[in-house]
Amino acid sequence: xxxxxxxxxxxxxxxxxxxxxxxxxxxxxxxxxxxxxxxxxxxxxxxxxxxxxxxxxxxxxxxxxxxxxxxxxxxxxxxxxxxxxxxxxxxxxxxxxxxxxxxxxxxxxxxxxxxxxxxxxxxxxxxxxxxxxxxxxxxxxxxxxxxxxxxxxxxxxxxxxxxxxxxxxxxxxxxxxxxxxxxxxxxxxxxxxxxxxxxxxxxxxxxxxxxxxxxxxxxxxxxxxxxxxxxxxxxxxxxxxxxxxxxxxxxxxxxxxxxxxxxxxxxxxxxxxxxxxxxxxxxxxxxxxxxxxxxxxxxxxxxxxxxxxxxxxxxxxxxxxxxxxxxxxxxxxxxxxxx
Numbered sequence: 001x002x003x004x005x006x007x008x009x010x011x012x013x014x015x016x017x018x019x020x021x022x023x024x025x026x027x028x029x030x031x032x033x034x035x036x037x038x039x040x041x042x043x044x045x046x047x048x049x050x051x052x053x054x055x056x057x058x059x060x061x062x063x064x065x066x067x068x069x070x071x072x073x074x075x076x077x078x079x080x081x082x083x084x085x086x087x088x089x090x091x092x093x094x095x096x097x098x099x100x101x102x103x104x105x106x107x108x109x110x111x112x113x114x115x116x117x118x119x120x121x122x123x124x125x126x127x128x129x130x131x132x133x134x135x136x137x138x139x140x141x142x143x144x145x146x147x148x149x150x151x152x153x154x155x156x157x158x159x160x161x162x163x164x165x166x167x168x169x170x171x172x173x174x175x176x177x178x179x180x181x182x183x184x185x186x187x188x189x190x191x192x193x194x195x196x197x198x199x200x201x202x203x204x205x206x207x208x209x210x211x212x213x214x215x216x217x218x219x220x221x222x223x224x225x226x227x228x229x230x231x232x233x234x235x236x237x238x239x240x241x242x243x244x245x246x247x248x249x250x251x252x253x254x255x256x257x258x259x260x261x262x263x264x265x266x267x268x269x270x271x272x273x274x275x276x277x278x279x280x281x282x283x284x285x286x287x288x289x290x291x292x293x294x295x296x297x298x299x300x301x302x303x304x305x306x307x308x309x310x311x312x313x314x315x316x317x318x319x320x321x322x323x324x325x326x327x328x329x330x331x332x333x334x335x336x337x338x339x
Contacts, residue, residue, distance in 0.1 A: 025303030097309030195223025267309030
């Protein structure tokens with residue numbers, strides 16, 4: 001039984017959603033006597049006090065501050081375990097999901113403004129979180145994907161070129177004429193799929209023959225691509241609608257709606273159970289949304305601002321990319337093995 005404090009019970013936490021957040025994200029806390037004996041709830045992450053967005057005895061929305069301790073939320077001294085992402089790299093400019101090699105090294109872009117040639121296009125973040133230049137001399141690096149050959153493939157939305165980078169970062173042109181090339185994904189047969197955000201999904205065979213695989217509504221920013229276990233291609237990309245969809249394209253090129261109701265959907269990835277994770281807003285809350293394999297329901301899994309991409313590491317962490325940084329969240333989720 002809770003002990004009284006100046007005529008009030010100690011706060012009781014009944015529920016905290018979502019399951020995880022990065023700094024700048026928000027947790028919704030429900031319970032009883034959340035203010036305790038104070039005028040407003042005392043929310044802390046470790047020793048760091050959290051800003052209160054909404055506060056009452058039964059519901060609080062608290063923003064995760066910079067410097068928040070991993071894993072420990074408290075309301076008036078009452079603890080609750082939650083996952084807080086830690087920043088592992090900054091001063092980057094991703095516009096899509098990071099890529100992760102078989103060893104767990106992370107690759108992320110410094111994309112730059114359209115037509116801007118940056119000194120470094122792709123950075124490599126090793127297992128010690130040391131950040132080093134990996135690819136230079138490439139304009140507007142956009143999407144990243146590893147092929148079965150171990151090479152990293154990089155799209156340039158400015159040039160419409162897909163580049164192939166060796167394990168040492170040496171570049172060669174893999175394919176040209178891809179329009180405003182954004183999303184990349186390989187299927188299990190080694191075909192590379194490229195999203196031209198003006199409305200075309202291209203299929204490039206292993207011998208570099210190019211086909212138009214499907215046509216979609218143009219995106220105002222980029223397409224993001226991912227395959228499920230049975231070979232369906234999923235495509236996200238913000239349009240002018242505030243109620244956007246994730247499209248599912250069958251191996252035969254038939255387009256259907258998988259899920260409708262997201263705001264500005266961007267990077268996507270599957271876990272081993274078939275759930276799809278999408279960087280988007282859901283019912284006004286921004287972060288990473290988890291959608292069931294059937295597409296029947298969705299929930300906010302992680303809260304955070306400016307999230308553009310995600311990937312799962314071999315250690316079952318979720319790697320989250322914002323528009324200027326990379327975070328690691330120990331989500332204990334096994335990602336779907338990539339082809």
